[in-house]
Amino acid sequence: MGTVTAPAAQPVREARRRRVPSRARGLGLNLVALLLGIGLWALLAGLGVQGLPGPVRVAHRAAEVLGDGTLEGDALASLRRVLLGFALGTALAVPAGFLMGWYGVARGLLEPWVQFFRTIPPLAIIPLAIVVLGIGETPKILVIALGAFLSCVISTFQGVIGVDPTLVNAARVLGAGDRVIFTRVVVPASTPFIVVGMRIGLGSAWATLVAAELIAAQQGLGFRMQQAQVYYDLPTIFVGLITIGVLGLLMDRLLLLAERRLGGWQDRR
Amino acid sequence: MNGTRPDGARTGKAAPPDAAKIEFRAVGKVYPAAGGGTAVTALGGVDLGIADEEFVTVVGPSGCGKSTLLGVAAGLVPPTSGEVLVDGRPVTGPGPERGVIFQQYALFPWLTVRGNVEFGLKVAGVPRRERRARAEHFIGLVGLGDFADAHPRTLSGGMRQRCALARAYAAEPRILLMDEPFGALDALTRVRMQDRLLDIWGRERRTVLFITHDVDEAVYLGGRVVVMASPGRVQEVVDVGLPRPRTEEVRLSPEFAEIRNRIWHAVYHQEGNTT
Numbered sequence: 001m002g003t004v005t006a007p008a009a010q011p012v013r014e015a016r017r018r019r020v021p022s023r024a025r026g027l028g029l030n031l032v033a034l035l036l037g038i039g040l041w042a043l044l045a046g047l048g049v050q051g052l053p054g055p056v057r058v059a060h061r062a063a064e065v066l067g068d069g070t071l072e073g074d075a076l077a078s079l080r081r082v083l084l085g086f087a088l089g090t091a092l093a094v095p096a097g098f099l100m101g102w103y104g105v106a107r108g109l110l111e112p113w114v115q116f117f118r119t120i121p122p123l124a125i126i127p128l129a130i131v132v133l134g135i136g137e138t139p140k141i142l143v144i145a146l147g148a149f150l151s152c153v154i155s156t157f158q159g160v161i162g163v164d165p166t167l168v169n170a171a172r173v174l175g176a177g178d179r180v181i182f183t184r185v186v187v188p189a190s191t192p193f194i195v196v197g198m199r200i201g202l203g204s205a206w207a208t209l210v211a212a213e214l215i216a217a218q219q220g221l222g223f224r225m226q227q228a229q230v231y232y233d234l235p236t237i238f239v240g241l242i243t244i245g246v247l248g249l250l251m252d253r254l255l256l257l258a259e260r261r262l263g264g265w266q267d268r269r
Numbered sequence: 270m271n272g273t274r275p276d277g278a279r280t281g282k283a284a285p286p287d288a289a290k291i292e293f294r295a296v297g298k299v300y301p302a303a304g305g306g307t308a309v310t311a312l313g314g315v316d317l318g319i320a321d322e323e324f325v326t327v328v329g330p331s332g333c334g335k336s337t338l339l340g341v342a343a344g345l346v347p348p349t350s351g352e353v354l355v356d357g358r359p360v361t362g363p364g365p366e367r368g369v370i371f372q373q374y375a376l377f378p379w380l381t382v383r384g385n386v387e388f389g390l391k392v393a394g395v396p397r398r399e400r401r402a403r404a405e406h407f408i409g410l411v412g413l414g415d416f417a418d419a420h421p422r423t424l425s426g427g428m429r430q431r432c433a434l435a436r437a438y439a440a441e442p443r444i445l446l447m448d449e450p451f452g453a454l455d456a457l458t459r460v461r462m463q464d465r466l467l468d469i470w471g472r473e474r475r476t477v478l479f480i481t482h483d484v485d486e487a488v489y490l491g492g493r494v495v496v497m498a499s500p501g502r503v504q505e506v507v508d509v510g511l512p513r514p515r516t517e518e519v520r521l522s523p524e525f526a527e528i529r530n531r532i533w534h535a536v537y538h539q540e541g542n543t544t
């Protein structure tokens with residue numbers, strides 16, 4: 001890059017390299033971005049921005065809460081809620097999305113409710129959940145499930161109605177009946193959409209988590225951050241934020257992997 | 270002008286209509302008005318008979334109802350009047366004796382070439398081993414032996430269409446309905462595909478109804494060429510009468526040019542044609 005070469009040839013090669021960054025190069029850049037971000041953080045903290053703890057203090061706090069087991073306990077409690085809520089939400093969303101895409105009657109019955117609930121932020125459901133379901137695990141998981149359900153049901157539905165009608169016709173002329181068309185054409189054709197919907201649903205599950213843990217929890221990342229806020233304990237808040245980010249990212253990567261595996265046949269757009 | 274004849278026969282004597290493999294009887298199709306538009310007549314009473322093992326091509330300007338005609342024969346488009354008989358029985362839906370090739374290939378992108386070719390066999394409940402063997406045969410027949418495990422997105426247009434051909438052939442239909450199958454291919458690939466199709470047809474004879482908007486293609490492939498005009502009617506049926514097998518020599522012969530010119534005029538100088 002820094003070497004001096006024939007200027008005429010250089011721009012072309014540069015342009016090509018920019019368009020198709022190699023894997024290692026991409027990872028290297030990600031790493032640089034990470035280090036730069038932490039550097040900037042350290043700098044801001046060093047400059048004495050009001051109450052901002054530096055990376056070292058946060059790392060120290062993380063080691064402490066890891067050492068006494070609170071972080072593991074909180075992470076497990078939160079993960080359990082996210083996973084249960086997410087699993088419940090998507091398990092209901094996929095069949096509901098298929099029904100809506102496949103049967104006009106189901107669409108007519110379900111769509112108004114889906115659209116209605118989509119306009120209500122899960123946070124706003126919480127007071128209702130507490131009154132109706134109490135302060136146990138159930139309302140937390142259900143609120144998370146609702147968020148995951150709403151994001152996943154829409155994309156499943158869109159995947160089903162977006163199935164290319166010529167593929168359906170191709171299957172019909174090869175002798176397929178409705179059942180075979182559904183299982184062998186509609187399901188595989190909409191799978192990539194479903195996985196995308198699951199990724200969005202997962203994001204919304206994490207987003208709902210902190211809010212759900214405001215409901216009198218004993219444990220959980222959101223709960224811990226909420227408590228730390230009372231004591232003005234910024235390092236703990238940072239540990240919580242970073243843990244949520246890292247866990248969310250890991251789960252998203254897993255789904256991305258599934259998307260590649262299941263949707264590898266798609267033309268890359 | 271209608272009636273049925275064996276492919277390439279020049280006798281001009283119509284066979285009795287009940288010998289027709291496919292028979293269109295006053296087939297009409299009107300698409301109802303949608304969204305404030307007017308109803309569209311796609312087919313205005315088509316009569317046409319196609320004999321067993323005959324290769325009939327249909328040519329006509331875009332929008333004249335060719336795809337609708339094929340869709341009705343395939344059982345994918347219900348006619349609004351008249352009927353299509355296959356082996357004397359009215360068509361009410363798709364059937365295993367009719368294979369269809371679509372212009373957009375319509376391959377299942379999540380399946381490999383082999384998976385696509387086996388699809389119809391699987392649906393028909395053909396046992397695994399026989400399915401494999403039959404798919405193998407037809408994949409070889411279209412020259413995709415080395416690509417049996419490739420996904421459609423990795424194939425060229427010509428290879429995709431060959432895969433679609435193998436998929437349709439594998440179900441061993443007696444009738445092949447092809448809707449502008451080579452329309453999206455470049456000129457050279459198209460000529461190769463035509464030769465390959467004729468070669469396969471020569472070895473495993475089927476009744477073929479082949480739609481195209483390319484007059485050269487219609488003449489080169491067809492025993493008879495059906496010229497359609499808007500809205501959805503048969504303007505003329507021309508006996509090609511060129512010898513088979515069709516070769517480059519045939520393609521470049523003055524007889525070919527003569528028929529091509531005649532059909533060209535019939536297609537592009539239709540009354541009321543303003544485009």
Ligand SMILES: Nc1ncnc2c1ncn2[C@@H]1O[C@H](COP(=O)(O)OP(=O)(O)O)[C@@H](O)[C@H]1O
Pocket residue numbers: 300309310311329330331332333334335336337338
């Ligand atoms: N599903 C449909 N709904 C309404 N109109 C249609 C539909 N399919 C085709 N048509 C109309 O019918 C006419 C014939 O179409 P088509 O059979 O596709 O012609 P071709 O294949 O010769 O181009 C056109 O005017 C077209 O717009």
Ligand SMILES: [Mg+2]
Pocket residue numbers: 335336337449
């Ligand atoms: Mg067409």
